[in-house]
Amino acid sequence: MRMLxxxxxxxxxxxxxxxxxxxxxxxITIALLFNGWSFWYALQQFQGNVEESVRFFFGQSPLVWLxxxxxxxxxxxxxxxxERRAGTxxxxxxxxVGEVEVVLAKFAAGFAFFLALWLPSLLYLAIVxxxxxxxxxxxxxxxxxxxxxxxxxxxxxxxxxxSLTSTQVLAAVLGTVFNLLLLLVPLFGQFVGVEAxxxxxxxxxxxxHFADSxxxxxxxxxxxxxxxxxxxxxxxxTVRSLESQRWR
Amino acid sequence: xxSVQKLTKRFGEVVAVDDISFDVADGEVMGFLGPNGxxxxxxxxxxxxxxxxxSGTVQVAGLDVLDRSLEVRARxxxxxxxxxxxxxxxxxxxxxxxxxxxxxxxxxVKEAVGRAMAQCGLAHMRTRIxxxxxKGYRQRVGLADALVARPRLLILDEPTGGLDPHQRREVLDLxxxxxxxxxxxxxxxxxxxxxxxxxxxxxxxKGRLLADGRPAELAARLQGAPRVRVEARGRRxxxxxxxxxxxxxxxxxxxxxxxxxxxxxxxxxxxxGRDPRExxxxxxxxxxxxxxxxxxxxxxxxxxxxxxxxxAAEKSGDSMSEAGPVTARDRVEARR
Numbered sequence: 188m189r190m191l192x193x194x195x196x197x198x199x200x201x202x203x204x205x206x207x208x209x210x211x212x213x214x215i216t217i218a219l220l221f222n223g224w225s226f227w228y229a230l231q232q233f234q235g236n237v238e239e240s241v242r243f244f245f246g247q248s249p250l251v252w253l254x255x256x257x258x259x260x261x262x263x264x265x266x267x268x269x270e271r272r273a274g275t276x277x278x279x280x281x282x283x284v285g286e287v288e289v290v291l292a293k294f295a296a297g298f299a300f301f302l303a304l305w306l307p308s309l310l311y312l313a314i315v316x317x318x319x320x321x322x323x324x325x326x327x328x329x330x331x332x333x334x335x336x337x338x339x340x341x342x343x344x345x346x347x348x349x350s351l352t353s354t355q356v357l358a359a360v361l362g363t364v365f366n367l368l369l370l371l372v373p374l375f376g377q378f379v380g381v382e383a384x385x386x387x388x389x390x391x392x393x394x395x396h397f398a399d400s401x402x403x404x405x406x407x408x409x410x411x412x413x414x415x416x417x418x419x420x421x422x423x424x425t426v427r428s429l430e431s432q433r434w435r
Numbered sequence: 436x437x438s439v440q441k442l443t444k445r446f447g448e449v450v451a452v453d454d455i456s457f458d459v460a461d462g463e464v465m466g467f468l469g470p471n472g473x474x475x476x477x478x479x480x481x482x483x484x485x486x487x488x489x490s491g492t493v494q495v496a497g498l499d500v501l502d503r504s505l506e507v508r509a510r511x512x513x514x515x516x517x518x519x520x521x522x523x524x525x526x527x528x529x530x531x532x533x534x535x536x537x538x539x540x541x542x543x544v545k546e547a548v549g550r551a552m553a554q555c556g557l558a559h560m561r562t563r564i565x566x567x568x569x570k571g572y573r574q575r576v577g578l579a580d581a582l583v584a585r586p587r588l589l590i591l592d593e594p595t596g597g598l599d600p601h602q603r604r605e606v607l608d609l610x611x612x613x614x615x616x617x618x619x620x621x622x623x624x625x626x627x628x629x630x631x632x633x634x635x636x637x638x639x640x641k642g643r644l645l646a647d648g649r650p651a652e653l654a655a656r657l658q659g660a661p662r663v664r665v666e667a668r669g670r671r672x673x674x675x676x677x678x679x680x681x682x683x684x685x686x687x688x689x690x691x692x693x694x695x696x697x698x699x700x701x702x703x704x705x706x707x708g709r710d711p712r713e714x715x716x717x718x719x720x721x722x723x724x725x726x727x728x729x730x731x732x733x734x735x736x737x738x739x740x741x742x743x744x745x746x747a748a749e750k751s752g753d754s755m756s757e758a759g760p761v762t763a764r765d766r767v768e769a770r771r
Contacts, residue, residue, distance in 0.1 A: 189538075196535045200521075207523050274519030278580070281483045282536045283509040 193284050197292030205262065205300050214261045218254050218304055225250035226311050237320040241312075242402045245330035252394075254304075255337055256370065260362025262300050263345030264355045266293040267429070271353035286429045290422055294346050301338045305331065325404035333401030336414035337393060341366045343421035350428040369393065369417075436461050436588055436618045437482065442491035444477050444642075451477040453642035454491075459635075461587075464614045466633030466650075467622040468740055474642040475622040476516055479592050482620070483513045495588060509538060512581030512617075516592040518573050522566030526557055526576055529565055530583055537584035551579040555609060571602030578609060582617070589613060591621040595628060607632060626740050640744045653739060663712060665701045666694070666728035667719050674699040677722035681711050698727070 205211055226244050233239040244251060270276040279289060312322060345362035352358050373395075376388025389395065396410045437459040444452040452474045459465045469475050480486040481493055484504040493500045495507045521529055530548045539547045552558050555575040560568065565576060574594065581589055594610060595603045607628055613619060614632065623629050629636065630650050638646040638653075646653055667674050671693050675682070678701065682689060689703035705711045712729055719726045 193536065196532065200532050204521070204523060273522070274515065274517060275521060276519075277480075277485055277515045278513075278519050278533075281485050281508055281513045281515070282533065283505045283538060284536060285505065 190285065190288055194288045194292050194295075197284065197288060198295050201266070201293050201296035202299065204265075205296055208265060211262065211300070214258060215304060218258050219307055221254055222251070222308060223311070226308070230315075235320070237315055237322045238326075241322050241327060241330070245327075245334065245397070245402055247398055247402060252370070255334065255341065256366045257363060258304060259297065259301055259338060259341040260345040260348065260359045260366065263293075263297045263342055263349050263362060264359040265349070266297060266346055267349040267425075268352050268355045268358040271432075272355075280429075286426045290346065290350075290426050290429065294343060294422055294425075297342045297346060298339055301342055302335060305334060323404065326402060329401045329404050329406055330397075332406065332411075333397055336411065340369065340414050340418045340421070343418040343425070344369065347421050347425045347428065350425045436463070436496060437465075437620065438492075438494040438497075439478075439482075440492045442478065442481065442493060443489050444474075444481060444486065445489045450642050452481070452488075455639070455642070455644045456491075457637060457644065457647055459618060459620055461618055463618055464632055464634045465620045466629035466636040467620060467639065468624065468626055468629060468636060469622075469639040470624055470744060473640045475639060476592055477642075478639070479513075479590055479620070479622060483511060483590060484508055509584075510586055511588040511590055512584065512586040514577045514581045514589075514591040514594055516596060518577035520565045520573060520576055520580075522564070524565055525561070526563055526565060526568070527552065527561040529576065530579055533580045534583045539584050547583055547585070551583040554582065554612070555579040556605070569602075570597055571599070571605065574598060574602070574606055575609070578606070578613075582613060587618060589617045589619045589621075591619065593622055593624075595623065595625065603628065638740060638743055645743050661731045662702055662704055663715065664728065664730045664732065665703070665715055665719075665726070666698055667701070668697050668725040668727070669699055669722075671699050673722070674701060674719075674724060677718050677724055678703075678715060679718075681714050681718055684709065684711065 225248060226240070228250070229240040229243040229248060230237075233243065267276070270279060280286070312327065315322065341362075344365040345358070348361035348365055349355075349358040351361065370393055373388040373392035376384065376391070379385055379388070390409075391413070396407075396413075399405075400407045400410060437457075439455060439457050442452055442455045443450070455474075455478065467475055467478070477486065481488050482495065482500065484500045484507055487501055496510050498507050498510075500507045521532075524532070527548060530551060531544055534544045534547050534551075535541070549558075552561055555578050557572070557575050557579055560572055563572075565573065568576065578591070578594065581591065591610065595606050598606060603625075610619065610621065611632055621629070621632070633650065635648065636646070636650050636653060637644060665674075665678070667677075669677070671691050675691055682703065685703050685705050689701055691699060691701040694700045703711075710731065712731060716726060716729060
């Protein structure tokens with residue numbers, strides 16, 4: 188109860204701070220423009236074939252991955268790095284709150300902001316629908332789920348990056364590097380030459396999760412657990428990073 | 436309220452706090468003095484549970500600060516050095532957030548915040564953005580934050596740091612008022628101000644505790660009786676000769692210098708309980724030496740602090756918590 192109460196108090200403050208930071212509006216604006224353009228591009232490519240376009244937009248297009256990879260670190264860079272730079276982390280951690288609540292609240296705030304970024308894309312679908320092309324609901328729902336799961340993972344990675352430095356820019360760069368590693372290492376892992384290792388990496392390939400399941404309306408519980416667990420590990424690591432700074 | 440036993444903190448090779456033990460009783464106002472880098476902030480951060488000790492035990496309100504960190508933190512209000520605050524929030528909003536975080540019940544928050552703002556003279560600033568406040572007002576916001584949940588213990592790290600004399604005085608008056616309701620531990624390197632507030636003083640340097648006691652006790656222990664300064668017209672030898680009967684009663688060496696234009700200044704240390712001023716005036720009059728100044732002076736805490744820390748620096752490694760003999764020469768050096 189106490190944890191939940193403090194989590195919600197902290198979450199309120201973090202969400203407010205996210206909305207009060209001007210740079211986030213820039214991030215949102217650019218991401219929305221980019222998403223809009225990339226959806227329009229998909230429609231052009233597939234000559235109005237809505238189903239193909241939607242699949243391309245959610246996961247197969249490299250364009251959308253730019254947003255998924257770059258936006259979370261920009262939303263999370265401030266969360267710990269700025270508190271360390273300004274010294275407010277000391278105020279926060281000498282209040283009667285646990286590190287776990289602090290990390291979860293910051294994660295939830297960043298993640299909620301990331302999700303909010305995708306709300307306008309529902310509008311695209313509404314517009315497409317108003318022209319009579321009705322996209323299949325199943326694949327759409329799973330595509331959103333997939334984006335939410337990857338978003339959670341990348342937000343957790345960005346938060347870890349932010350907890351490791353007191354420079355926001357460095358936190359953003361580090362977060363992006365983490366995300367690229369998560370995205371690319373499995374791809375290169377497929378060319379190791381040892382079959383078992385290659386199979387392992389194929390299973391980890393985030394890109395493939397989208398092409399083979401999320402974009403097709405399939406929810407594979409293994410995939411879902413993969414994202415949830417990995418995000419959990421990164422958040423746990425963030426808590427430890429926060430604790431270890433006290434030991435230095 | 437606070438009990439510290441054999442506390443040591445190392446950062447790698449550097450020993451920031453070296454085997455310190457002390458207690459702070461309920462209702463005391465403890466002044467924690469030391470030059471910058473002496474280990475004050477480190478000790479305070481350990482007390483607040485922000486840093487763990489390398490060895491030793493620290494208890495606040497009978498609770499170990501590491502094992503029962505959350506409970507300890509719920510019982511103390513802490514003002515860190517440099518007063519870090521969320522600059523984008525408004526004063527009332529910030530205090531509201533902090534009060535809730537510290538476990539003040541939702542329906543009691545408004546009243547708690549209002550009271551803290553009133554106590555710290557912030558009522559007219561409640562809608563201002565923290566980042567736009569002057570240093571003095573930020574300090575007040577930090578103080579209001581420290582006391583908003585009505586903790587029994589206030590720990591204030593350099594609460595007057597970076598303030599102009601006017602603001603400093605306001606903050607000190609504020610703390611003096613708070614001391615009626617709370618046990619207070621405050622650190623500073625400006626001594627005159629602590630002298631006026633603290634019921635007890637600890638002096639720390641290079642991580643070691645040099646002295647601990649009431650300001651008056653410290654003064655008495657370190658210097659015995661107040662010194663007497665005499666300025667008379669005449670050569671050094673003549674003045675000292677005239678004062679011979681008085682000097683016989685002052686076993687600790689005195690200091691005499693010709694200060695120009697025929698004047699000689701003598702500083703002497705009478706034994707405790709003696710006031711030799713009348714005898715001095717009489718002796719000089721009998722010798723026919725004109726007298727232009729005859730003053731008895733108590734050390735200020737500031738002078739004591741300079742002495743203690745300077746001597747500790749000279750023979751560093753030697754603990755001074757048992758006050759050693761202080762020579763008159765030392766005192767005269769410190770005065771200048």
